[in-house]
Amino acid sequence: MLQSQLFTKTKKEAPKDEVSKNAKLLIRGGFISKEMAGIYSYLPLGFKVINKVINIIREEINAIGGQEIFMGSLQDSSVWQLSGRWDDSVNDVWFKSKLNSGGEVGFANTHEEPITKMLKSHIQSYKDLPVFVYQFQNKFRNELRAKSGIIRTREFIMKDLYSFSATEKELDEYYELVKNAYIKIFQRLGMGDKTYFTFASGGMFSQFSHEFQTICDAGEDVIYISDKKNIAINKEVYNDETLKMLGLKKEELRQEKSVEVGNIFKLKNKYSNPLGLTYTDSEGGVNDVIMGSYGIGPGRSMGTIVELFGTDNKINWPANVAPFDVHLIGLNLDDSEVAQSAKNEYERLIAEGKDVLFDDRVDARVGQKFADADLIGCPIKLVVSKKTVQSGKVEILES
């Protein structure tokens, strides 16, 4: 892409009301735009990055049998009343609104209830199980505070995967597959080394749920890491019982701040029972379907990546999620020989199959071009200039 065509402009300063590093850098780089507190739009560069994140997740979830769907945001209260989660005193992040035709609707903050209801039309027999369904879909959460940039927002795309199995054993097997898929996903996103499989509070139906927590100063969570076992414990279940169960001692753990980038839950029959999602087994018995749910926020992952690798005036994207493979920076483009050389290099890289951002701007100053390249953060930055034309070698810019 020609940078002269990109409609976004980088900024020297972030908005004054923005406190988080990820939002400051992403706004300055022209990746996102702040609509209001906790609401951001993805501009062309940010849209490219988040789609790379999404596609990595999609590939790994497809690889474990996930079937992709896209559900509605507007929610029928009756479905949520069955599980007891319609009431604001139980679920305090609802956005609700009046229907002009009468009644009230909610905006989905998660989708356990509607997907459980939907699958009643498609699951009857043990022969119909297991089923693994997921989506990338906007969630709305009426958060009291939203100060962490795109890490905690009032509206965000979520990958939510749901599993439907006949038995707890089958749930356990799929849970393990998802765990391994998540490990691969965070590795591919470039944040695997800082991300820990973490024991967290399980609620009523399991002793633990599990989170994927990434060590990060911007995080709102606290975890205790065992480097030896490569696992962590969320502060909320950090107690003698948990330690004993995991065979860990306090002395071998280190405390870190972290961001929850993924979570996996064994729901068992928590929703299938009240909503009546059952199946008939081979002997004619009727049983509750056994469920699991598995989330990753692509925007939160993207924000965490910026927190991890960004510095004051630089974003550093891991290659797999960078907006472009190569940022080709043309200097001295008013010289027709240099301009031709830069154009040739651009075409050569494209012919190689590279996705290239070519800074073809004739009137931007050198300092501006380098500052922009820092903010845009592509992993490979090449320079074509009068100097490189003379030397016959394109210059590689060190990050």
Added chain:
Amino acid sequence: MLQSQLFTKTKKEAPKDEVSKNAKLLIRGGFISKEMAGIYSYLPLGFKVINKVINIIREEINAIGGQEIFMGSLQDSSVWQLSGRWDDSVNDVWFKSKLNSGGEVGFANTHEEPITKMLKSHIQSYKDLPVFVYQFQNKFRNELRAKSGIIRTREFIMKDLYSFSATEKELDEYYELVKNAYIKIFQRLGMGDKTYFTFASGGMFSQFSHEFQTICDAGEDVIYISDKKNIAINKEVYNDETLKMLGLKKEELRQEKSVEVGNIFKLKNKYSNPLGLTYTDSEGGVNDVIMGSYGIGPGRSMGTIVELFGTDNKINWPANVAPFDVHLIGLNLDDSEVAQSAKNEYERLIAEGKDVLFDDRVDARVGQKFADADLIGCPIKLVVSKKTVQSGKVEILES
């Protein structure tokens, strides 16, 4: 894909409360699921179709310079108060909700206001123009009635494109490009022959806006078509003045019911002026940016396609938007020779680059398999059976 793996089931009957042909067929085929009146989820087959529709639109909008973004749904009232469209008496399709942190938010029913505000950060000079920006993003509309299946819903993905130009002449030029892109899009979607460029009410800022109207009994609009000129007039502006202006006579026009599948508006400075989106021209003068907006609903297009080509128990997808290129139907699969032959054919088709749905179900009856294939509606249906193994020729099923 193996049909035995597809979690959705076809249905013999549509839900009793469903009146529209598109929703009945799409629900029966397992393409969509009804969440509540006017809200549908896209299941794997429907998700594939709507993404094919989206990708055709995306390709054509990219080809005319559109840059893709993704904006927030939650809307800050202050932005809409500037244009006067926050008030429910002016804009009666708002969903609004209270913020837990105080104040009220709206859910976007369109995005003119926030995108105009956003571009104030990126457009300052005539050198920054023109800009063409678009997205595929959920819109929420608090419709009083929603009876047309996925043609009119309370929540839907919309392709909304906005153009920002320095002059009305530049707006006119881009408007013409979009018009031609839309003609290509509807041709590629298979509905071009029934779709007319239609003169419609322009509002305060232009004499006409233009719609793309597809002849369809399920439509809520009425248009008057000139076959000679290949244009139509919406009933709302069907009067002597319009006829005279277009050089048309009543006698040469035929009246039809139709669905509005796309629309294009010259907004001029309707939003840029109240929101203060200006640019400095080459002589230092400050001018309002001149805008256009251009919409297509992929779901509405998909629903219209079903209305056009579907019959009582059959969907007939045009090849470009079919969920699969080929539906390969295996019969007598309990015979190992037939099963092997079907598997070979499946692999041969995949090797040819075809996207294939293989009905590999051993226990489904022949009648069920054909009924399912009718509802799923792939353009090419092939049968492998005992008979075809004997004859050595795969059978092509006539639609």
